[in-house]
Amino acid sequence: MIPKHMVQQFKALFQLETRKILWGRRGLPTLLIAFLPVGFFLLVFLVFNVISKPGMQQSELLTAFATIFQVFILRSVLFFGAVWIFMNLFRADMLDKSLHYFFLSPIRREWLVVGKYLAGLVSATLLFTLSTTISILLFQFAFSFEALIQFFTQQQGFLLVVQYDLIIFLGCLGYGSLFLLIGLMFRNAIVPAVLLYLWEWINFLLPSFLKKVSVIYYLKAMAPVPVAEGPLALAADPISAPKAIIGLILFSLAMNALAVWKIRKMELQYGKEN
């Protein structure tokens, strides 16, 4: 049983962090990144009406969305959204020189990591699943209103939405824990973030054993609609969805454990001391 005062502490920390992520100076970029796909689908399909080609099949439509999801939403939008949200959980407080207020509160540092991470996870999951769900609906609707109805009545549309949102959640879980740690470890976290971005992008070119050293490998394993990676792609060992989920959970636990270790050792010196 968790003591009442700890629940109160967690509640306060969670509310404070959620406010910082969703509102104010950090909130606007978060919302812009999260809803980029919605803007993209609105612009491309509703304004320019690009895909409304007569005779296009639902299966083609699903494959088209799956490709956009993997290439654009998962690899770029979610990736950079997680970079922004999770790296800033501690980094922004360090830059603002306000992290010491947390360190000087009667709250264990590991509890700080957990509270901030969960605030980031819940906020990111809410934003990116909402954005993905709207994107799916817009995509179907852009094709035709009938396609949208058909998507839910004949194509198990609800299940597809849930599957995509689950991938988004697991993406937030994995990338989030990784970027939280990077934000704690590097003074300039942009360089490692860009390197990781490239690493995730070239995943399809990597030999099988290296593919496993990435988050995208496990996320792709859960894709409801497979996407061809082109002639240059090297074959990967298939992994089942349950194993991928367990793998990502273990990965995020390991990253959080490292973050706890790092923050317990952390010395706070923003600058000149007397």
Next chain:
Amino acid sequence: MTNQTIVFDDVSKFYGEVLGVNRVHLEIHSGITSLVGPNGSGKTTLMNLMTGLIQPTQGQIHILGHEPNDAENLFKKVAYCTQYDSFPRGMTGYQFVYTFLQLHGLTDAECERRTKEAIHKVGLTDAAHRKIDAYSKGMRQRIKLAQAMAHDPQVLILDEPLNGLDPMARAEVIELFRSIADQELFVIISSHILHEVDMISDQVIMVNQGYVIAEGQIHDVRTEMDEHPIQFKIRCPEARQLAMKLLQMEHVVEIALHPDGNGVSLRSKDSEVFYRDFNALMSEADYQVESMGPSDEDVNAVYEYLIGNSGGAA
């Protein structure tokens, strides 16, 4: 070690190869204790060590029986108002105090009550709901104090707390510290403004280049400095005759008439004996002494004797 003191046991801190503080042994009791030293002397390092913001390279620290890395228990009793003039962005003074009180695990009602009380104590009630970004330097300093004091800590650690305050606010804040210290609580202040420290401290810890060079009550520290005889200043119209008498005292090593001829300055190797002999002299002869007292028994003089002029303390 007791649970009612702050103890540094052979504490050293190195930043890489740069010395922060070295071989510090201290026992701090309740009351107002001032850490005195020039910029870069190690005052902030000692405070940061006490509160776990940095870890000692060697040695141990105990604050009321708690180790600095035991944040959960330590910061129920301890508050540290750092020198950083920075705040979480976009908060009002009220939100700032309230939010960090919530991290103490208090109920919302309790947080509200304590926030109002703390803000009232530092005289910011009218400005409580304004953004801190719009506060003056003095107001920011005061809202930091409110945040630090809001949970009624037993130990209040303050790094240069009077910086940026106008004279009126300084007097009020000093009064506040005094009232806290009078409740048998600990107030630990760092300052490089020595005359302020002199006014408010029960004891001082003098730091220079990472070493504690003296500690205790100013009078006691001064008395122990044998190599610097204590200077006295006496104002008296019969200064010349008085000087002749004083010169006959064995412990008086130096004497000089004031330029206006109405006083003398002297140095004595033994202040206790000097007081005794001076009283005896006054009872024997009828001198019109207007004032008499030590003129180099303040923090400023002691500090200057200890480190010379190199410290640069103001």
